[in-house]
Amino acid sequence: MAANGTNSTNGVKDNNSKFDPHFTQHVIGLMAPETQPRHREILSSLIKHLHDFCREVELTQDEWIIGVNYVNSIGQAYKKNRNEAWRVCDVLGVESLVDEINHKIATEKGIEPTSSTILGPFWSPDTPFRDLGASCVLNMPADGQLTLFHGVIKDAETGKGIQGAVFDMWQASTNGKYDVFDPEHQLSNNLRGKFRTDENGKFWFYCLKPTEYAIDTSGPSGDLLKLMGRHPNRPAHIHMMVTHPDYIGVTAQLYPNDDPWLETDTVCAVKDDLLLDFKPIQNDPSGATLDVEYDVRLLSKKYKPDSSMLMGNANQNNF
Amino acid sequence: MAANGTNSTNGVKDNNSKFDPHFTQHVIGLMAPETQPRHREILSSLIKHLHDFCREVELTQDEWIIGVNYVNSIGQAYKKNRNEAWRVCDVLGVESLVDEINHKIATEKGIEPTSSTILGPFWSPDTPFRDLGASCVLNMPADGQLTLFHGVIKDAETGKGIQGAVFDMWQASTNGKYDVFDPEHQLSNNLRGKFRTDENGKFWFYCLKPTEYAIDTSGPSGDLLKLMGRHPNRPAHIHMMVTHPDYIGVTAQLYPNDDPWLETDTVCAVKDDLLLDFKPIQNDPSGATLDVEYDVRLLSKKYKPDSSMLMGNANQNNF
Known part of the structure; x- marks a missing residue:
């Protein structure tokens, strides 16, 4: 990968520029020979795109200073449970893009697992694990709509149900808060549960119809949204993390x-195959008024033997 | 300028990508119709280059998290007299590039003012203004080399000396510190002075041969330098800001x-026409042991009527 350090599209742009055509390569060339190849690759591309951005919009000094102050303000707004740089990335679509880059699996046969x-x-x-058919609603809000959620976790290639797969779900309550941020109204692990599929790959449980909420707009990420004339709302959602030892996991x-x-x-995280159709039901033994069916398609690990679910270095604080 | 929102080099890259070819335009398209044109132009380009960077290096989630933490760390390191985002920009060549973008003046006749x-x-x-021939060395360090600095400020087009132009200079002492950060050893305005050219455009004064120094490497900008295997040194330099009401000013x-x-x-700020040749001299009446001659070429304001010297919004803290 490091060998493609030159990238023709930007190279052309540079050469046609009215500005010093050698400057960007000069800055990249300051890296020492012993720089690790992956660091060199990432930083070369970063420097090139950062410079191309400045040239493309002919950034003024005033605008650059505004940018400098904005970058400083991101870290200044950081505190426990408020990762402002993460939020800014979300607003710019970067988390969603990085997720796609890391999880897109194109099989030769065109088999598509769940996004x-x-x-x-x-x-x-x-x-905690809960029994099939159990409810994760430990605290029922007055405006909650109890929902029977059910489906099959299937092999994307054969269509066969997968026994023993884990459907790990979590959701916010109707006030837009997750249990950890709402101890007054929610027990720990309210609206969270892990369910293991039966011999046919089926799973079913009770949860709430999810409620939309707005992200906090009091900091730099909120300023960015305002500048773009964008609202702070996320569509209502239920999180899932689906795993099985023999299959590539899916988080969605x-x-x-x-x-x-x-x-x-x-945060630009909606995809067409992640939509739920909530249908009214009557006479459910647990009193659910809605029913939703959603099947998950997993791809065998043979398509990506090194796949792993989580971010090993999520707490690392430097390069 | 806003009309060129599509940029063909990146457009092609997007379409050939193995990732969703519509994602970047989707994020850009979230901006409201009433977004100010310049904001739209800057943010569209920023989003495009940020996404292209992620796709080009196929950024992993771990690497993205490292980047998120790094961005947060920049603002966390910010304090009075330590603008860490500014330093990171300097290390990446951005301040120098933005300076070029804002001050490059190409005349049709190929006349080149001082860079x-x-x-x-x-x-x-x-x-303060000082008399021609005065010294800005209020505190002579033991290892200082007194220098007679002289030259002519000329019209770049006609070569004629410009009367009444101002040569404003500042430099660090031999310990690498500017007066404001070194009150124990330096009086206020030590190694600073403004000199007004005579009727022939000439100016002359005494200063020190400048000394190289290293930038502070204790923060995120220093981490970045280490990652790239780069040293923290700046070449020795004397700052100048040259102005005259009828000419486009030059800061260098x-x-x-x-x-x-x-x-x-x-910080990638050296240019070929900004080099000084220090020559030994003897019998200078003020005891200088070195002599340096440097002429400055200014371009008439008719080439850029709206030129201004300083950054009006330097203290603005948001977009």
């Missing part, structure tokens, strides 16, 4: 197909 | 032509 989308910051490693968010924010999700 | 380079953070609006740094760091300046 992946961003994990988000609220997954918990401590979510599932959205009601009638949500008003599907097209304009503030 | 501009970065202002840096140490210019002072309070520097002048470097001894025998400095070891010219090629690898950590």
Whole structure:
């Protein structure tokens, strides 16, 4: 990969520029020979795109200073449970793009597993297993709509149900809050649960119809949204992380197909095959008023033997 | 300018990509119709280059998280007299590039004024005027080399000296510190002075041969330098800001032509026409042991009527 350090599209642009055509290569060339190849590759591309951006818009000094101050403000807004750089990336579509880059699996036969989308910051490693048919609603809000959620986890290639796959789900309550940020109203692990599929790959449980919520707009990410004339709303969603030892896992968010924010999700994480159709039901033994069916397609690990689910270095704080 | 929102080089890249070819345009398209044209232009280009960067290097999630943490760390390192985002830009060559973008003046006749380079953070609006022939060395360090600096400020087109032009200069002492950061050893305005050219455009004064120094490497900008295997040194330099009401001003740094760091300046601000040749002299009435001659070429304001010297919004903290 490092060998493609020159990239022809930008090279051409540079040469036709009215500015010093050698400057960007000069800066890249300052890297020492012993720089690690992956660092060199990433930083070369970063420098090239950063310079091309400046030249393309002919950034003024005033605008550059605004940018410098903006970058400083991101880290200044950082605090526990508020990762502002992460949020800015989300607003710019970067988390969603990186998710696609890392999880897109194109098989030669055109077999398509269920799409992946961003994990988000609220997954918990401590979510308990619950029995099939159990409810993850430990605290029922007055405006909650109890939903019977069911489906099959299938092999994307054969269509056969996968026994023993784990459907790990989590969602916010109707006030837009996850259990950890709402201890007054929610028990720990409210609206979280892991369910293991039966011999036919089936799983079923009770949850809430999810509710849309707005991201916090008080910091630099909110300023960026305002500048772009964008709203801060995320479509309602239920998170899922589906795993099985023999299959490539899928992490995604599932959205009601009638949500008003599907097209304009503030973090750009909606995909066509992640929509849910909530249907009214009557006489459910647990009192559910809605029913939703969603099947998950997993791809065998033979297509990506080194796949792993989580981010090993998520807490690393430097290069 | 906003009309060129599509940029063919990146457009082609997008379409040939193995990733969703519509994603970047989707994110750009979230901007509201009432977004200001310049904001739209800058953010469209920024989003496009940021996404192209991620796709080009196929950024992993771990690497993205490292980047998120790095961006947060920049603002966390910010304090009075430590603008870490500015430093990171300098290391990546961005300040120098933005300076070129804003000050490159190409005349039809190929007349070239003296190159501009970065202002840096140490210019002072309070520097006093001094008489021609005066010394700006208020505190002579033991290892200082007193230098007679002289030259002519000329019209770049006619070659004629310009009367009444101002040569505003500032430099660090031999310990690498500017007056404001070194009150124990330096009086206020030590090594700073403004000199007004005589009727022939000539100016002359005494200063020190400048000394190279290293930028502070204790923060994220230093981490970035280490990652790239780069040293933190700036070549020795004397700053100048040259102005006259009828001419386009020039801000630059002048470097001894025998400095070891010219090629690898950590902030990438050296240009070929900004080099100084220090020559030994004897019997100078003020005791100078070195002589340097440097002429400055200014271009008439008729070539850029709206030119201005300083950054009006330098203290603005948001978009």
